[in-house]
Amino acid sequence: MLKRIGLSPGKKLLVFLLSLVAITIPMGNVYNSISIIFFVLLSVLAVRRQDVSFRSVLLWPVLLFLLMVASVLWSVNCTASIKALGKEASLIFIPLAFFLNRRLGRRGVDDILKNYSIGMCLFGLYCLIRAIVRYTATGNANVLFYHELAGVGLNAIYLSVLFSLALFEFLSRTHKTIMGNVSMLFLLIMVxxxxSKNIIFIDVVLIINYYLFFSGMAKKARITAIATFCILAAILGYYGKIYQRFVHETETGATVTSMGIHNVTINEAWSNNQFSSNDYFNGTAFRTYQIRIFTEMLQEDPILFTGYGLNNSGIKIEAKGNEHNLYHGNDENVGYNKLNFHNQYVEAFADLGIFGVLIIFIMAIINLVNGIKQKYFVHIAFAILMISLFLTETFLWRQRGVVFFTVFYCLFNDLYPQRVFKPAQAPDA
Incomplete structure (x- = not known):
């Protein structure tokens, strides 16, 4: 059927389509959705019986989506749950397309990663040029950092993850080029x-581990590379907004600023029953508070096995915020009581019950174990990034997040096993 419309089904087409899906993730959702539709549609048209096989590793995202569908039956707000299913559809369509296609080998996956990394460099360059133009017009240095650098509608943390995977692809290349090293440095600066404090910390740890265990460099060369990288990271981390964000995150004592703002401690976030509009939560304190109110929800409502239903824990979070008198926000700022759990494991538990969080946990472990078995650094880096990101973001409850995770989860874990060639034995004398 594909040949009739002028397309030749095969590995090159599959690599192109998956590269297109990955590259369009940071763009508008409509472009990424169209790419996914093409990938799924052409996978159906190009299906061959000899390529179709059952792979249990691809079943877990499908099970998560089916649980989301089932949660509509007990959801406290069926309309909200049904509406959220659309952005989660990648959990079922992408794995099904992989089921229908031939399994790619390491070379095919590397080709997709190379295309993806070039795409991320170009997108990063676009973000930087846009920020420089805005800085020239306004003189506001904030446009060069965090969410303003990412742009409207794109979360800086999510973009950091996309750039990080491309960074690791350039880092792990066996044959490095000047352009590849420049691209790697550019992506590091963009991160x-x-x-994003969490992503920067994880990236630094992973890069050091690459030089220690995966680079194949001589001992002195490894030490030189690690020392050079640490100095560069320290310089980048000390500059401007980055340093300020780390300082704010490490403030543990209860302090009151000159503006009368009270910095909430971790202990206060866990134990205080009432807060005020002058209370400020840094990232750690706020996530401590959110875990605390989740434990209260478990005690008050029968959600252990069912949760509140997909996309419904926000209703209870807002009620808890009102109960504890958190800052409700205004026309310019979103109130604390309007923010989700910022923890994928907790969010899945609250929305889908214990089976939801177990499926996510199983996928995270499978992902890491397979990466270690394959000794594939980019896969290992992806697995560790996801495990750590799930602790601070509801990544799978956002369209870009679920597409990114599902595509690369399927791509890495559905790898065709590498053949092990044994040297031929010499004939007996």
Missing amino acids: FMLS
């Missing part, structure tokens, strides 16, 4: 400018 620091996006100022």
Whole structure:
């Protein structure tokens, strides 16, 4: 059927389509959705019986989506749950397309990663040029950092993750080029400018581990590379907004600023029954408060096995915020009581019950174990990024997040096993 419309089904077409899906993730959702539709549609048209096989690793995203569908039956707001299913559809369509296609080998996956990395460099360059133009017009340095650098409608933390995977692809290349090293440095600088503390920390740890265990460099060369990288990271981390964000995150004592703002401690976030509009939560304190109110929900409502239904824990979070008198926000700022759990494991538990969080946990472990078995650094880096990101963001409850995770989860874990060639034995004398 594909040949009739002028397309030749095969590995090159599959690599192109998956590259297109991955590259369009940071763009508008409509472009990424169209790419996914093409990938799924052409996978159906190009299906061959000999390529179709059952792979249990691809079943877990499908099970998560089916649980989301089932949660509509007990949801406290069926309309909200049904509406959320659309952005989660990648959990079922992408794995099904992988089921219908031939399994790619390491070379095919590497080709997709190379295309993806070039795409992320170009998108990063676009973000930087746009920010420089805005800075020239306004003189406001904030446009060069964090969410303003990412742009409207794109979360800086999510973009940091996209850039990080491309960074690791350039880092792990066996044959490095000047352009590849320049691209790697550019992406590293962009990750620091996006100022996500968690992602910066994980990236630094992973890069050091690459030089220690995966680079194949001599001992002195490894030490030199690690020292050079640490100095560069320290310089980038000390500059401007990045340093300020780390300082705010490490403030643990209860302080009151000159503006009368009270910095809430971790202990206060866990134990205080009432707060005020002058209370400020840094990232750690706020996530501590959110875990605390989740434990209260478990005690008050029968959600252990069912949760509140997909996309419905926000109703209870807002009620808890009102109960504890959190800052409700205004026309310019979103109130604390309007924010989700910022923890994928907790969010899945609250929305889907214990089976939802177990499926996510199983996928995270499978992802890491397979990466270690394959000794594939980019896969390992992706797995660790996801495990850590799930602790601070509801990544799978956002369209870009669920597409990114599902595509690369399927791509890495559905790898065709590498053949092990044994040297031929010499004939007996």
